[in-house]
Amino acid sequence: MSQVVIPEVERQAVGKFLRRMLPILVLMLLINQMDRTNVGFVQDELRADVGVSATAYGLGAGLFFIGYALFEVPSNMLLERFGARVWLTRIMITWGAVIVAMCFIHNVWMFYGLRFLLGVAEAGFFPGVLLYFTQWLPDSSRGRASAIFLGGSATAYIVTGPITGALLELDGVGGFAGWRWMFALEGLLSIVVGFIAGFFLVSRIEDARWLTREEKDALRAAVSRDEEARSRAPKVSRLKLIIHPQVALLTTVFFAMALTGYAITFWLPSLVSEIGGLSPFQVGLLSAIPWICAVIAMYTVSHFTDGAPDRRPYLAIALVLSAIGTFLATLGSPWFGLAAITLAAVGGKVAATLFWPMAQSGLDLKVAAPGLAVVNSIGNLGGFVSPTLFGYLKDTTGSTNGGLYTLSTASVLAVIGVALIRRNGGSATGSGTPSVAKGQVATGG
Incomplete structure (x- = not known):
């Protein structure tokens, strides 16, 4: 090019x-x-x-x-x-x-x-x-x-x-x-x-x-x-965008990703505090570890996948890592849980960097720009559902395990959704970069 x-x-x-x-x-x-x-x-x-x-x-x-x-x-x-x-x-x-x-x-x-x-x-x-x-x-x-x-x-x-x-x-x-x-x-x-x-x-x-x-x-x-x-650029109604098969599929995948991203964001300090004997400052320091690892992984993976003809396999792997991390967080000691959540955060952050370029190449040009806006706005509602569901399950079961199982299941379903997304072969670079940025922030990771 x-x-x-x-x-x-x-x-x-x-x-x-x-x-x-x-x-x-x-x-x-x-x-x-x-x-x-x-x-x-x-x-x-x-x-x-x-x-x-x-x-x-x-x-x-x-x-x-x-x-x-x-x-x-x-x-x-x-x-x-x-x-x-x-x-x-x-x-x-x-x-x-x-x-x-x-x-x-x-x-x-x-x-x-x-x-x-x-x-x-x-x-x-x-x-x-x-x-x-x-x-x-x-x-x-x-x-x-x-x-x-x-x-x-x-x-x-x-x-x-x-x-x-x-x-x-x-x-x-x-x-x-x-x-x-x-x-x-x-x-x-x-x-x-x-x-x-x-x-x-x-x-x-x-x-x-x-x-x-x-x-x-x-x-x-x-x-x-x-x-x-x-x-x-041609105008497309929002209703047609919502029922557009590829837009709906991408929205579902992003919603699942947002569930995990925001659950980790809002509940990580609580999970870290279960280690016990930590001051608030120590909880804050330990809570930074998953994000440090995630940011390093995000930039490393993006460097190696920028020229990839198809990002779907890499996105699927990242989502699998997220699913494994949230599942393993229900096992073992709180320290083991922190390591598992770190794995989930890495998977979620990497998935965010891969999702939006893939979404661009998977949509017809006539619906790409408004379609991505719909995916972001509706998928972001995972930020409401995730912490609400997490809190309800903790109150009713006395544990965060139910929420973590839900996140793990959502990531697995997202992997299936990624497999169903078609690839246009379009460019994932250029003017779509702002959409990539929006997605990465929106997922909280």
Whole structure:
């Protein structure tokens, strides 16, 4: 495949955008991922201080995704109206305010309401950044930006545990519980960074003082060419997309993957704490181990499979590893369980990197872009089902084993679904890269 030749002035403009805008966007994403998942580290504290049962915790953790799904599209429409600087800043400040409010939780209903509001506040952030990229970058440069941005999500899963665990060590300072300090300080950090982002982000190419006139003209012309090409793409109704056989199959596979990804995200600290005798900071450190291994595996496998003509066998292997890991986590000691969950996290993270390029090549071009959006939005509801089901099974059986068996079964069924997905032979590279990035973040792994 021939390389796209990028004019020098356009290359310079893209480089300036990456150097000036991406650092703050990556920081925002890192905090975004930390704030949506930090509740996983205070499950025991919420049960003791507020009376949040395992079922209530799972439901509350999952309600985030209902709010997020309902308001994702309206949020993106408002971003187009008000611009990225105003709207992305608004998103971050409001989700920070909700996180601060969570330090005042005193009953289950407040927990439910604030988790739902957190989803509403965060709605549209990640796809909004991807939309921001389309307004600033041509297709030929957007893949690199998305890959760098995705690094913030990968890093978040590693640093969330140690940071949150360290804040929980403030238990008793000033007469406040450690979990209240954690929500208050992490929420304040979000608000501060949100205001800082308001000074750095630039909504439109023509407003960038750090671009020369030639660079602005070149970048605007390149973006306009891509917008014109996308406008000629055929429109397909959402109903037809939902019942499209390949879209439905891909949605089912992604839903199963999301079940495992979000279950590990929200329940890993609880599983680690079963080791016993650990401080909150030690729980946070150990909780980072599966994600460190998963991120290493993700980048290693993607390096070797980028040129593969068919990613389905590799995806099936990754899902099998995930199934084995979640099953083995029901056996042996808590330390053995941590090793097993690490295997499951590796399988889930690798599966995320393989799924979206494979999904692109498996869909007809006329339904590829809207079809992938449907797969992501509906499949992401696994983020609601998974923690809710996990919590219910823990309360009714007294163990997380039932939830782990469910995840293992879901991964096996996903393997069957992968085997049924046809391969178009289309390219899994190019303008589809943003979709890959979205999938990797959406699975929480």
